[in-house]
Structure formats: structure tokens, C-alpha cells
Amino acid sequence: MTSSATWAQEALLPADLGAGLLRADLGPGVVAGFTTRHGGVSPAPWSSLDLATSTGDEEARVRRNREQVGxxxxxxxxxxxxxxxxxxxxxxxxxxxxxxxxxxxxSAGEADGLVTAESGLGLGVLVADCVPVLLADPVARVVGAVHAGRRGVVLGVVDRAVEAMLARGARASDLRAAVGPAVCGACYEVPHALRDEVSAVVPETWATTDAGTPALDLPAGVLARLAAHGVPTTHVSRCTLTDPDLFSHRRATVAGEVTGRQAGVVVLA
Ligand SMILES: [Zn+2]
Structure with missing residues (x-):
């Protein structure tokens, strides 16, 4: 799966998508979804569809895993x-x-969002608790992928990505989004001061854990920003921290381990 000729011959239908991909409907002519741990070739502690080179996993394995997603x-x-x-x-x-x-x-360079109007070029966002956001205008044919962690949410990365989509030719009335698995507000415990700091910027992030301690609900913050731009959004609301099918940086850290990264992926077919 390494030559451009091979890619050009791929004409995947929805039924052909791998079982490891949680599909998201962003409109006709757009293929989008969120990977899980399933598939790929990486051994523990990255087992098995690790898509990041920043995790200590071997580059050759990550390349093979990325080829599978491709x-x-x-x-x-x-x-x-x-x-x-x-x-x-x-x-x-x-x-x-x-x-x-x-x-x-x-790597395409240092960034937390990618947009393109090119067909045949997928965009991916790597996560393991942070919020993956996929954007598409299926009419103007522009897509985007965004990494929205705590700092990105405070810095307005979702707003910047919507602006970048519009600058690339998307129309506000045709934009759609999908928000993928991330750590949920009931699990993402933070110090009081941090909750105050983040929720002062995006109030919808204010949350409390099941144990009653301060928390941040990053998916809620991302959904609120998308709603503020009037973007209809579907939410794959699985929690990375509690779902063994997904990588979780926080769960791994608590266990004294490293872990891999899953991805949100979007492509103009
Ligand atoms: Zn949770």
C-alpha cells in the first residue's frame, strides 16, 4: 500500500471500511471516522493500532499501522x-x-489542525484523551481535522479551524462536524484552579467528577464552540479513560505505563 497507483485504484465503499473504524457521517463524498486500538501490528503497551511516532513505538510499525488506516x-x-x-x-x-x-x-509540520480541498489526501488527528474533531463541507468539498486538548480549547483551536475551513472555500451553512472519543467530564479530574481557568474561557467545560471533585468536560466545550458557529455536529461519546478499546494517556500514566494514539480521520473520496 505504498505507491500512488495503489491509492488511485482504491474505490472504497462504506462496507469496505475496516471494523476498527467508528464511522462518522459528514455527508456524501466524505469518508470519516475514528480509529480504536483494534487492528495494526504494534505490541503492548501500544497494542495494537498505534498511529503516533511520539509514543516510543517503532517507526516501521507506526507506518504499517497508518497504511492500514489509509x-x-x-x-x-x-x-x-x-x-x-x-x-x-x-x-x-x-x-x-x-x-x-x-x-x-x-509529519506535515507543527500544527493542531489540518485542512484540505484535495481529494485523495486523508487528514488525521492523533489523540488519547484529547478531543478529535473532524470538519467537512461536502458541497464545496473541503475537510479538516483538529486536535482539541485542554490548552487548544483555551486557545480557541476549534474556532481557528472553522475559520480555516471558510478561508479554504467552505461555506458556513454547509459545514458539518464530528467529535470523537475523548476523556469525559465525569473522569477528567483537575485542580480547582485549573477548572476555574479553563471554564472562564469556555464555560461549558465546567464539570464535576462522579466523586464530586473538580473536572473539565472538554467534549462539551468543543461542542459548544461548534454550536456557536452553527455547525451541526455528531458526537461519538465514548470515554477514552474507561473504554478498554481506546487508548487513554491518563489511564496509562496512572498505571505507570506508556500507550499509543488513535486517530480521527477524514478524506474527500
Ligand atoms: Zn469517562
């Missing part, structure tokens, strides 16, 4: 080096050629 969605998937900022990169024909080549890069 086969599921019908195109190679570009990832950024995520830095908890709000930079959104726009990828064009040159980047598509680069990612379709046998020497595909591992």
Missing part, C-alpha cells in the same frame, strides 16, 4: 506534529503528492 479510508493520511497550539495548516496538491509517494513523511 487502506480503510481509501487514501494516505497526513498527520501533523501536534503542539497544543492553534495553528491550522492548509495542505494542497504538493502535499498530496508528497504523502502519496513511497517516501511519505511522518
Amino acid at each position: 487502506a480503510w479510508v481509501g487514501a494516505p493520511v497526513a498527520f501533523a506534529t501536534q503542539v497544543h497550539g492553534r495553528t491550522v495548516l492548509s495542505l494542497g496538491a504538493a502535499e498530496r503528492a508528497e504523502w502519496q509517494s513511497v517516501a511519505a513523511p511522518l
Whole structure:
């Protein structure tokens, strides 16, 4: 699955998508979904569909795992080096050629959002508790992928990504979004001061754990920002911390372990 010719011959129907992909409907001509731990070749503690090179996993295995996801969605998937900022990169024909080549890069650069109007170039966002957001305008044919963690939510990365979609030709009335699995508000315990700090910027993040301690609900904050822009959104509301089918950075850290990263992926078919 490494030549551009192979990619060009892929013409996947929904039924062909891998069982490890939680599909999201972002409209006709858009393939989108969220990966789980299932599939791939990585051993413990990254077992098994680890898509990040920042986890200590071997690059060759991550490349094979990414190729599997690319086969599921019908195109190679570009990832950024995520830095908890709000930079959104726009990828064009040159980047598509680069990612379709046998020497595909591992990163499109430092950013926490990617947008493209190119078909045949998937966009991916790596997460293991942070919120993955996929955006699409299926009419103007523009897609985006966004990494929205605690710092990104405070910095307005979701708003920046919506703006980048519009700048790339999307229309506000045709935008759609899908929010994927992340740590939920009942699980993401934080100090009082941190809850105050984040919820002062995005009030919808204010939450309390099941034990009654301060928490942040990042998915709620992301959904609120998308709603503020009038973007209809579907939410795959599985909690990474409690779901063994998903990678969770916090769960691994508590256990004194490292872990892998799953992805949200979107591509113009
Ligand atoms: Zn939870």
C-alpha cells in the first residue's frame, strides 16, 4: 500500500471500511471516522493500532499501522506534529503528492489542525484523551481535522479551524462536524484552579467528577464552540479513560505505563 497507483485504484465503499473504524457521517463524498486500538501490528503497551511516532513505538510499525488506516479510508493520511497550539495548516496538491509517494513523511509540520480541498489526501488527528474533531463541507468539498486538548480549547483551536475551513472555500451553512472519543467530564479530574481557568474561557467545560471533585468536560466545550458557529455536529461519546478499546494517556500514566494514539480521520473520496 505504498505507491500512488495503489491509492488511485482504491474505490472504497462504506462496507469496505475496516471494523476498527467508528464511522462518522459528514455527508456524501466524505469518508470519516475514528480509529480504536483494534487492528495494526504494534505490541503492548501500544497494542495494537498505534498511529503516533511520539509514543516510543517503532517507526516501521507506526507506518504499517497508518497504511492500514489509509487502506480503510481509501487514501494516505497526513498527520501533523501536534503542539497544543492553534495553528491550522492548509495542505494542497504538493502535499498530496508528497504523502502519496513511497517516501511519505511522518509529519506535515507543527500544527493542531489540518485542512484540505484535495481529494485523495486523508487528514488525521492523533489523540488519547484529547478531543478529535473532524470538519467537512461536502458541497464545496473541503475537510479538516483538529486536535482539541485542554490548552487548544483555551486557545480557541476549534474556532481557528472553522475559520480555516471558510478561508479554504467552505461555506458556513454547509459545514458539518464530528467529535470523537475523548476523556469525559465525569473522569477528567483537575485542580480547582485549573477548572476555574479553563471554564472562564469556555464555560461549558465546567464539570464535576462522579466523586464530586473538580473536572473539565472538554467534549462539551468543543461542542459548544461548534454550536456557536452553527455547525451541526455528531458526537461519538465514548470515554477514552474507561473504554478498554481506546487508548487513554491518563489511564496509562496512572498505571505507570506508556500507550499509543488513535486517530480521527477524514478524506474527500
Ligand atoms: Zn469517562
